[in-house]
Amino acid sequence: MKDKVGIVIVSHSIxxxxxxxxxxxxxxxxxxxxxxxxxxxxxGLGTDVAKILKAIDEAWSxxxxxILVDLGGAETNSEMAVELLDAGRxxxxxxxxxxIVEGAVMAATEASGGGSLEDVRRTAEELSPQ
Amino acid sequence: MKDKVGIVIVSHSIxxxxxxxxxxxxxxxxxxxxxxxxxxxxxGLGTDVAKILKAIDEAWSxxxxxILVDLGGAETNSEMAVELLDAGRxxxxxxxxxxIVEGAVMAATEASGGGSLEDVRRTAEELSPQ
Amino acid sequence: MKPDLGRLLxxxxxxxxxxxxxxxALDSAIGDAxxxxxxxxxxxxxxADKANILAKPxxxxxxxxxxxxxxxxxxxxxxxxxxxxxxxGKELPxxxxxxxxxxxxxxxxxxxxxxxxxxxDNKTMLDVLGPVARHLxxxxxxxxxxxxxxHQRAEATVPMKAIKGRASFLGERSIGHMxxxxxxxxxxxxxxxxxxxxxA
Amino acid sequence: MKPDLGRLLxxxxxxxxxxxxxxxALDSAIGDAxxxxxxxxxxxxxxADKANILAKPxxxxxxxxxxxxxxxxxxxxxxxxxxxxxxxGKELPxxxxxxxxxxxxxxxxxxxxxxxxxxxDNKTMLDVLGPVARHLxxxxxxxxxxxxxxHQRAEATVPMKAIKGRASFLGERSIGHMxxxxxxxxxxxxxxxxxxxxxA
Ligand SMILES: Nc1ncnc2c1ncn2[C@@H]1O[C@H](COP(=O)(O)OP(=O)(O)O)[C@@H](O)[C@H]1O
Ligand SMILES: Nc1ncnc2c1ncn2[C@@H]1O[C@H](COP(=O)(O)OP(=O)(O)O)[C@@H](O)[C@H]1O
Ligand SMILES: [Mg+2]
Ligand SMILES: [Mg+2]
Ligand SMILES: [Mg+2]
Ligand SMILES: [Mg+2]
Numbered sequence: 051m052k053d054k055v056g057i058v059i060v061s062h063s064i065x066x067x068x069x070x071x072x073x074x075x076x077x078x079x080x081x082x083x084x085x086x087x088x089x090x091x092x093x094g095l096g097t098d099v100a101k102i103l104k105a106i107d108e109a110w111s112x113x114x115x116x117i118l119v120d121l122g123g124a125e126t127n128s129e130m131a132v133e134l135l136d137a138g139r140x141x142x143x144x145x146x147x148x149x150i151v152e153g154a155v156m157a158a159t160e161a162s163g164g165g166s167l168e169d170v171r172r173t174a175e176e177l178s179p180q
Numbered sequence: 181m182k183d184k185v186g187i188v189i190v191s192h193s194i195x196x197x198x199x200x201x202x203x204x205x206x207x208x209x210x211x212x213x214x215x216x217x218x219x220x221x222x223x224g225l226g227t228d229v230a231k232i233l234k235a236i237d238e239a240w241s242x243x244x245x246x247i248l249v250d251l252g253g254a255e256t257n258s259e260m261a262v263e264l265l266d267a268g269r270x271x272x273x274x275x276x277x278x279x280i281v282e283g284a285v286m287a288a289t290e291a292s293g294g295g296s297l298e299d300v301r302r303t304a305e306e307l308s309p310q
Numbered sequence: 311m312k313p314d315l316g317r318l319l320x321x322x323x324x325x326x327x328x329x330x331x332x333x334x335a336l337d338s339a340i341g342d343a344x345x346x347x348x349x350x351x352x353x354x355x356x357x358a359d360k361a362n363i364l365a366k367p368x369x370x371x372x373x374x375x376x377x378x379x380x381x382x383x384x385x386x387x388x389x390x391x392x393x394x395x396x397x398x399g400k401e402l403p404x405x406x407x408x409x410x411x412x413x414x415x416x417x418x419x420x421x422x423x424x425x426x427x428x429x430x431d432n433k434t435m436l437d438v439l440g441p442v443a444r445h446l447x448x449x450x451x452x453x454x455x456x457x458x459x460x461h462q463r464a465e466a467t468v469p470m471k472a473i474k475g476r477a478s479f480l481g482e483r484s485i486g487h488m489x490x491x492x493x494x495x496x497x498x499x500x501x502x503x504x505x506x507x508x509x510a
Numbered sequence: 511m512k513p514d515l516g517r518l519l520x521x522x523x524x525x526x527x528x529x530x531x532x533x534x535a536l537d538s539a540i541g542d543a544x545x546x547x548x549x550x551x552x553x554x555x556x557x558a559d560k561a562n563i564l565a566k567p568x569x570x571x572x573x574x575x576x577x578x579x580x581x582x583x584x585x586x587x588x589x590x591x592x593x594x595x596x597x598x599g600k601e602l603p604x605x606x607x608x609x610x611x612x613x614x615x616x617x618x619x620x621x622x623x624x625x626x627x628x629x630x631d632n633k634t635m636l637d638v639l640g641p642v643a644r645h646l647x648x649x650x651x652x653x654x655x656x657x658x659x660x661h662q663r664a665e666a667t668v669p670m671k672a673i674k675g676r677a678s679f680l681g682e683r684s685i686g687h688m689x690x691x692x693x694x695x696x697x698x699x700x701x702x703x704x705x706x707x708x709x710a
Contacts (some may be wrong), residue, residue: 065199066281069218072193073250076225076342077476088199090584092551095206096544099581099588120203120281122675123586126626130580130589149279149307151196151250159479173481177279206542207676220384222351226344229381229388252475253386256426260380260389289679303681 055161055170056083056109058117059154060102060124062095064088070118070151077155078162085109097124102131106143114142114167116157118174120150142167148174185291185300186213186239188247189284190232190254192225194218200248200281207285208292215239227254232261236273244272244297246287248304250280272297278304313509315371316364318502323353325501326494336490340477344385345490352383352391368406372399386475387491390422390435397421412447419443432473433484435491438463442499453507457500464488464496513709515571516564518702523553525701526694536690540677544585545690552583552591568606572599586675587691590622590635597621612647619643632673633684635691638663642699653707657700664688664696 057074061067067088074084085108090096102117109115117132119125125145132143144167146153153174160173187204191197197218204214215238220226232247239245247262249255255275262273274297276283283304290303326333326349334346356363356378363374376395380388401414419440423429430440441463445451465488472484475491526533526549534546556563556578563574576595580588601614619640623629630640641663645651665688672684675691 061199061281063199063202065195065202067199069191069193069195069197069199072195073225073342076344077479079338079343090544090548090551091582092584094544094547094584095203095542096548096584098584121285123584123588126586126589127584129625130592149282151191151280153279155251156479163480163483203542206544207679209538209543220344220348220351221382222384224344224347224384225342226348226384228384253384253388256386256389257384259425260392286679293680293683 051081051083052111053113053164054082054111055113055157055165055167056085056106056111056115057154057158057161057170058102058105058109058115059084059086059088059150060097060105060117060119060128061086061088061150062097062120062124064093066120066150070154073151074154074158078158081162082158083109083111083115084158097127099127099131099134102128103134106131106135106139110139112142114144114170116161116167116170116174117143117145118148118150118154118157119145124150144171146171146174148177152177181211181213182241183243184212184241184294185243185287185297186215186236186241186245187284187288187291187300188232188235188239188245189214189216189218189280190227190235190247190249190258191216191218191280192227192250192254194223196250196280200284203281204284204288208288211292212288213239213241213245214288227257229257229261229264232258233264236261236265236269240269242272244274244300246291246297246300246304247273247275248278248280248284248287249275254280274301276301276304278307282307313506315368316360317509318505319356319360319363319375321505322498322501323357325497326350326353329494329497333490333494336488336493339487340472340480340484341490342476345387345494348383348385348387349391349494352379352388355379355382367404369399369402369404372396372402375399386426387435387494390426390491391494393421393425394418394439408446408451412443415439415443415446426474428474431470432475433467433470433477433489433492434472434474435489435495437467437470437489438492438495438499442495453503453510457503460496460499460503464492467492513706515568516560517709518705519556519560519563519575521705522698522701523557525697526550526553529694529697533690533694536688536693539687540672540680540684541690542676545587545694548583548585548587549591549694552579552588555579555582567604569599569602569604572596572602575599586626587635587694590626590691591694593621593625594618594639608646608651612643615639615643615646626674628674631670632675633667633670633677633689633692634672634674635689635695637667637670637689638692638695638699642695653703653710657703660696660699660703664692667692 067086071086085105087101157174197216215235217231287304330346330350337345380392397418467489530546530550537545580592597618667689
């Protein structure tokens with residue numbers, strides 16, 4: 051499993067993050083490292099850099115990690131989290147410019163097939179609006 | 181509120197649907213008719229035509245209803261549901277070709293501003309991949 | 311002996327339910343591992359409604375089956391197979407000939423294409439249903455030839471690259487696996503042939 | 511009297527916390543109604559960490575504030591204001607002059623632009639912070655002029671159409687409302703001016 055690109059799902063809503071992870075698991079089983087988080091540090095809608103860092107760590111793979119985010123703050127906080135990683139890890143994490151649910155399912159499917167980090171990102175980003 | 185286009189969220193996952201609705205409510209409060217559903221008739225991942233019909237009814241507005249879906253089956257089941265509506269309602273429902281989470285937030289924001297059904301659909305669909 | 315709808319229905323439902331695990335396994339390779347579960351749920355609901363269905367004339371019975379599948383399957387295959395039965399119900403007379411069946415199935419295939427925005431060679435149920443519809447109308451169909459064709463067309467989805475449905479997410483990697491919906495279509499058709507042949 | 515970081519910090523935090531409802535109300539008109547909640551959460555965490563922060567030299571103290579905002583705010587404004595303080599910490603000497611401050615704030619504005627992929631006139635905090643940074647370096651700045659500029663620039667976001675952040679979802683309808691982040695920037699800057707003036 052750790053020979054596959056990892057997938058991290060970062061939503062403003064923990065429900066969206068969990069449900070997306072369920073949909074991903076249904077497609078790829080446990081062939082892919084997967085972690086998710088959602089909610090601000092108090093638990094309300096928003097995102098949390100500490101939780102994002104933990105999720106990246108959980109889904110870590112030497113092949114890299116692709117992060118799927120929903121709206122603005124999730125992206126900005128994820129970018130911040132990536133900058134807080136060790137320099138060695140930073141270059142192996144990408145934030146996909148893709149819809150969170152559809153992108154996560156596509157990205158994970160590509161990762162499960164053994165795609166590289168760049169393949170996984172491209173697959174998610176190729177998604178025309180649905 | 182019933183002078184605004186209604187929004188229906190149809191996900192394979194009830195968690196994704198609920199969380200997306202939470203995110204929508206945070207942006208638009210209760211200015212927009214909103215309903216969501218997720219899960220197959222047994223409750224597992226999938227969609228359910230009966231639940232979709234109920235959600236359309238809950239979010240009904242004479243200005244029309246925009247449906248946001250995630251993957252293939254959610255779209256096919258939503259199209260089926262629309263065909264089962266009274267002829268009078270059918271023409272007032274559109275299924276948006278847009279990402280479910282990002283599209284729902286954008287569509288609801290447009291609906292809240294008083295946009296027409298066509299405006300709402302266009303706003304959701306204009307979303308370049310995120 | 312006139313074909314008995316109750317027997318046909320039970321035969322098809324039993325076959326789909328018996329093969330549910332196989333269908334789910336096929337969907338697990340190139341989809342979300344639920345096609346067998348979905349079809350089983352649908353046909354169990356059809357069986358539960360059997361008395362009501364069989365009380366109707368054939369066209370109405372077929373529509374009732376279609377509507378039950380639409381409401382119960384829960385996956386993309388629900389509205390697609392639902393559309394198949396709804397269209398057959400709309401197109402068939404109470405006592406159909408083979409020619410009626412060929413025409414109605416052709417109409418159903420077109421309706422499924424429209425519903426799924428799909429075409430032949432997309433690696434779906436259409437790749438079994440379409441050729442079978444054509445063969446029923448070509449004047450050479452026997453039970454054996456229809457069964458053989460359904461089987462061969464399901465097998466023919468193995469080397470296809472999926473263009474529609476979830477399997478399309480796999481791109482090239484969808485090649486080398488049979489489409490689960492093609493297999494469920496094959497199962498329905500071969501079972502119908504078996505039952506009809508037994509009554510013939 | 512040398513400006514006291516503890517006093518500045520408490521002043522800014524108290525002001526943001528006191529105005530949290532106003533900030534949330536602004537965000538409710540063109541966003542998700544959480545900017546005040548986010549900023550309050552962030553500055554409460556800063557206050558909770560005050561002893562630790564004040565034990566450090568100015569640059570390190572600013573970085574600690576920035577990191578706390580990054581970790582606690584939970585909205586887009588967290589990494590953006592975090593970047594502001596982190597950059598000030600990186601750029602300022604222990605005993606900064608006005609020129610140092612102008613240079614460091616200019617660097618921070620550039621860093622926020624990069625972090626948010628935004629520019630001036632996008633209807634964000636940058637529309638207050640940018641002009642204030644420029645004014646600090648133009649040789650004419652007084653406490654009164656900086657306060658007036660911050661206020662005026664926050665007001666100037668009212669007629670702007672949002673290009674970045676959630677308010678951009680509203681398109682034309684974002685026009686006519688003040689940007690919440692512009693207002694929180696104004697609050698921080700005017701409070702700093704008040705406190706520094708009182709120590710001058
Ligand atoms: N757009 C489509 N057009 C025709 N057939 C389709 C389409 N999408 C899916 N199918 C068929 O449905 C089958 C999958 O059904 P199922 O697994 O029950 O639904 P889901 O894909 O929603 O999980 C596929 O194997 C394929 O034969
Ligand atoms: N990309 C960006 N660049 C600069 N400032 C931004 C950007 N996105 C948002 N902002 C600022 O952040 C403020 C919103 O902050 P907040 O409500 O706390 O976060 P969120 O938008 O995630 O809910 C906006 O009013 C704006 O000033
Ligand atoms: Mg399936
Ligand atoms: Mg499914
Ligand atoms: Mg906000
Ligand atoms: Mg927010």
